[in-house]
Amino acid sequence: MATATATARKTNFNSLREFLTLLEERNLLHRITVPVEKDGEVGAICRENFDHEGPALLFEKVGQYRTPLLVGILATRERYALALGMEPTTQAISSKWRQAYAHPIKPRVVARSEAPCKEVVLDRVDLYGEPFPVPKWHEFDAGPELGTLHAVVTQDPETGWINVGNYRNQIFTSTEMGCYVLANPPRHIRAHWEKWKARGKAMPVAIAIGPEPYLNLTSVSAIPAQVDEYDIAGGLKGKPVEVVKAELSDLLVPAQAEIVLEGEMPIDKFWPTEGPFGEFLGFMGGTVKDSFYVEIKKVTHRRNPIFHGTYEGRPPNESTTVRVMGRSAAIFEHLRRAGLIGIKDVCATPAGCAGFHVVVSIKKSYPGQVRDVMGHVWGHPTLYCKHVTVVDEDIDPWNPFLVEWATSTRVQACRDVVTIPGGKSIWLDVSQVPSRRGESDLMGIDATNPVWEYAREGETFPQTADPTPEQIEKVRRRWKEYGFRP
Ligand SMILES: Cc1cc2nc3c(=O)[nH]c(=O)nc-3n(C[C@H](O)[C@H](O)[C@H](O)COP(=O)(O)O)c2cc1C
Known part of the structure; x- marks a missing residue:
């Protein structure tokens, strides 16, 4: 099998299909040709596959459906890097993200007639x-979740x-589905909804x-708010993503998508209950x-569309990989915009779970710098x-x-561990008791060398040794000469 490094030059995929072709050429896509049950079996296969860092999966016969189901195209760092045309290293991926933030590209x-997503109008x-x-992805899900990675x-x-954004959609009826929008911290779709509500009009959604x-x-x-994801996606791609006007509104939708659903989010009506879902x-x-x-009022799609989704649940899985890489870059960008100096790298x-624990490496140059980083x-x-x-900065x-080594050799708990009550979290954080969900204690660990503390003692x-x-x-340089393999 060719390695990702050897193929990392191919970039600028115009569509999911082009990316699938590359994955298949590299033996990174596995077709499941036998019939599988939509509810339960698909999820269990995904769980096993993610636990073994397996390939992307194309389920060709899901129950009675003609449409195939695709899962896991971005589940590993290797495939994530391939999508970006990069070497499969975090450094390469991070620098691509920094470049995209610095040079966003507007969509085209x-x-x-040029938009494959309109080939068929239902x-x-x-x-x-x-x-x-x-699928009903997890055993105890309330129902099928249509939008998991979309x-x-x-x-x-x-x-x-x-x-x-990516906000899941539990199917409620043949034309209505949920939109799970985390309330705290607030999601950007919510800010848009508030504006439509103020105008007294239902919000167009695609x-x-x-x-x-x-x-x-x-x-x-x-x-960040006020920044269009289309522009940053263009920055990652190195050229504009393609968009086309929606059928029922002025929204611009991804022209190369497999399937597009259009509809409205009411401003004065809510669905009584949504969930639970395997988080x-x-x-x-x-x-x-x-x-x-x-x-949902309209559906358009490509000829012979592919349905794309993902299984969530505990890491490791695709959901974690995509959030780890993107959120690490987002936190780096947040610290950069705040003007903090000496930030070297960030890992969520x-x-x-791609957010509860963040490690930041810094070049330390002033007392109090570590607390500045934590606070931001x-x-x-x-x-x-x-x-x-x-x-x-010597710790990756x-x-x-290495992070645990630094924590073991550079930390004195009473001096270097900060805890603060009453910080923010999400209501899904099961470490918090039900009555206090949404708030969390915060913990900061200063695992940098205690240089100022030593200096105070002369x-x-x-x-390091x-x-x-x-x-x-x-x-x-001489490794081979010693008789080792490179
Ligand atoms: C697979 C996957 C599923 C997600 N599902 C949801 C969801 O249902 N609701 C939600 O609020 N956030 C969900 N998220 C997180 C948001 O998509 C993410 O925080 C995003 O940045 C939100 O966009 P916004 O910052 O523009 O609001 C999901 C993330 C992933 C990777």
Whole structure:
């Protein structure tokens, strides 16, 4: 099998299908050709596959459906990097994100005739029929969840700001589905909804399934308010993503998507209950009362569409991979915009469910800098990073072994561990008792060398016992000469 490194040059995929072709060429896509049960079996296969870092899966026969179901295209760092045309290293991926924030590219509006997502226009909507082989992913889910890794498009009616987020959609009836919008910290779609409500008009919503993969990366990645995800997706792609006017509104929808659903979110009516759903923490979430929902009025799709979704639940899985990479970049960007100096790298750790535990490496240059970093991470407006560990620049925040080494050798708990009551979290955080859900204690660990503390005693913190960089460089150069494999 060719390695991702060898293929990392291919970039600028215009569509999910182009990306699938590459995955298949690299043996990173597995077709399941035998019939599988939509509810239960699909989810169990995904769980096993994610636990073994398996390939992306294309289920060709889900129950009685003709439409195939695709899961896991971005589940590993290797495939995430491939989607970006990068080497499969966190450094390469992070630098691509930084470049996208620095150089966003506006989308290109194409004509209806150039938009594959309009090849077929359905006469009537049936969310239980084709092309929607939507599983009940986890055993105790309330129902089938249609939107798990997709792109929900709305627009601010005042400023024109377009938001493309990822908010799941439990199917309620053949034309109505939920839209689970986390209330705290507030999601951007909610800000748009408030504006439509103030105008007394239902909010137009479009939902793209299987858009250009760049949109899957941005829709889950805490892009700042007032910044269009389309522009950052263009920055990741290196050229504009393609959009086309929706059928029923002025929304611009991803032209290359497999399927587009259009409808409205009422401003004065709510669905009585939504959920529970098998959440990204690895526990069942609760039931939401008076949930947002969407009335679907139109469905368009490509010829022979592919339905795309993902299984959530505990890490490791695709949901975690996409959030880890995008949120680490988002926190870095947040710290950069705040003007903090010395930030070297950020990792929203995978086992920390891509947000509960964030490790930041810094070049330390002034006393109090570590607390500045912690405060700004806790202050991210849409994330809920309750545990923050700060390390020196010699520690790779993506390496949990080194992070624990730093924590063991540089930390005195009473001096370096800060706890603060009453910070923000999400109501899904099961570590909190039910009556206090939504708030959390915050913990910061200063795992940097205690240089100021040593200085106060007239001492310097000991040097590490490693060889010099020059010695390591020389040894690496001569590695083969010693008879080792490179
Ligand atoms: C697979 C997956 C599913 C998600 N589902 C939801 C969801 O149902 N509701 C929600 O509020 N956030 C969900 N998120 C997180 C948001 O998509 C993410 O925080 C995003 O940045 C929100 O967009 P916004 O910042 O523009 O509001 C999900 C993330 C992933 C990776």
